[in-house]
Amino acid sequence: MRTRILAFTLSIVICAAAHAELKWEQTTVELHPASTDKEAVGHFKYQNTGDKSVRFKSVHTSCGCTAAQTQKDEVPPGEKGEITATFKIGDRTGTQVKTVTVDTDDPVNATTVLTLKAVIPQELEINPTFVFWGQGEAPKPKTIVVRAGKDFSVKQLKVTSSSPDFETKVAETGKGQFKIDVQPHDTSRNMAATLTIQPEGSSKTFYAMARVTNAPAIQ
Amino acid sequence: MKSSLVRQALILVALAFLPGIGQAIYFRDKVSWQSPIPASEMVTVAQARAWGANAIWVDARPDVEFEREHVPGAVPLNEDRWNELLPQFLAAWSPEKSIVVYCSSQSCNASREVARRLRDEAQLKNVFVLKGGWEEWLKKK
Numbered sequence: 255m256r257t258r259i260l261a262f263t264l265s266i267v268i269c270a271a272a273h274a275e276l277k278w279e280q281t282t283v284e285l286h287p288a289s290t291d292k293e294a295v296g297h298f299k300y301q302n303t304g305d306k307s308v309r310f311k312s313v314h315t316s317c318g319c320t321a322a323q324t325q326k327d328e329v330p331p332g333e334k335g336e337i338t339a340t341f342k343i344g345d346r347t348g349t350q351v352k353t354v355t356v357d358t359d360d361p362v363n364a365t366t367v368l369t370l371k372a373v374i375p376q377e378l379e380i381n382p383t384f385v386f387w388g389q390g391e392a393p394k395p396k397t398i399v400v401r402a403g404k405d406f407s408v409k410q411l412k413v414t415s416s417s418p419d420f421e422t423k424v425a426e427t428g429k430g431q432f433k434i435d436v437q438p439h440d441t442s443r444n445m446a447a448t449l450t451i452q453p454e455g456s457s458k459t460f461y462a463m464a465r466v467t468n469a470p471a472i473q
Numbered sequence: 474m475k476s477s478l479v480r481q482a483l484i485l486v487a488l489a490f491l492p493g494i495g496q497a498i499y500f501r502d503k504v505s506w507q508s509p510i511p512a513s514e515m516v517t518v519a520q521a522r523a524w525g526a527n528a529i530w531v532d533a534r535p536d537v538e539f540e541r542e543h544v545p546g547a548v549p550l551n552e553d554r555w556n557e558l559l560p561q562f563l564a565a566w567s568p569e570k571s572i573v574v575y576c577s578s579q580s581c582n583a584s585r586e587v588a589r590r591l592r593d594e595a596q597l598k599n600v601f602v603l604k605g606g607w608e609e610w611l612k613k614k
Contacts (some may be wrong), residue, residue, distance in 0.1 A: 317582065318534065319535070319553060342553060346555075381596075382595060384563060388568070438521075448560050461560075
């Protein structure tokens, strides 16, 4: 009899431990911002399913690029709400995974980690984004390959150099791929240029760099 | 009697482990928010300091943190303003120098991402991530 009572008590304790008062609709949000978007906002909705209030003690993010906000400091029983996570895209590319750690005074489920995944579309893939020559190296052209990213098409590219010391030539190599030949006029002195790459019909500008260094090239 | 109690306790413990095991299986392929990085691409504060003038320090933290304080001589290069800051960094860069990228602490990911982009996109060599980041540098100051 005593065994059964003990087993029953243990079951109750474990069941109580499994019950979280703050119930999250989802702890992972995947966002697909447009290539021109400046930020991506994730909404993490919750409800207090317990019978006492839950207070947020702290909310912190894994990156300075993400800000998280709670609507309130305390959530009464039965009440719903959400935490918004705003991810500043900046010049980031590809898939970005950021976390928001939420600490509450709930003794059972004190910490919840929310995950914000932003898949940033890449309109152009530029490889490499930097070409350089050592001082005194033969001023032969170096090639930058540019191709349209997945789900994008590029018909024409306009490339301009910020310095007349570097010349650029663009040639289409097919299937949305281009090559940019970059050539310095001479390599006798330290000089640099920013190459502005503008796909036709796109509002977004891309960049590559060219430089003659004051050291021998080891490329 | 005693063995029955032990058996029941073991069953309960096994049941308690089930959600954890399920989660481990379900999330096994999920992307980690921290990029993996081989040990050979990490550098300690002492090692980086020993390089002296042959190292270029890169601060991958947000602008406000860089403006507050940074490693003397460090160049800011974060992903918020990558296109704007990269030319400034490349103007300071030289092929014979090692690049030491740091962010706030051991747990931050910005330095790993900046180092990856310098290697993959700009195709630079000798790019390292500072172990422990800015926090570690402050401790060893």
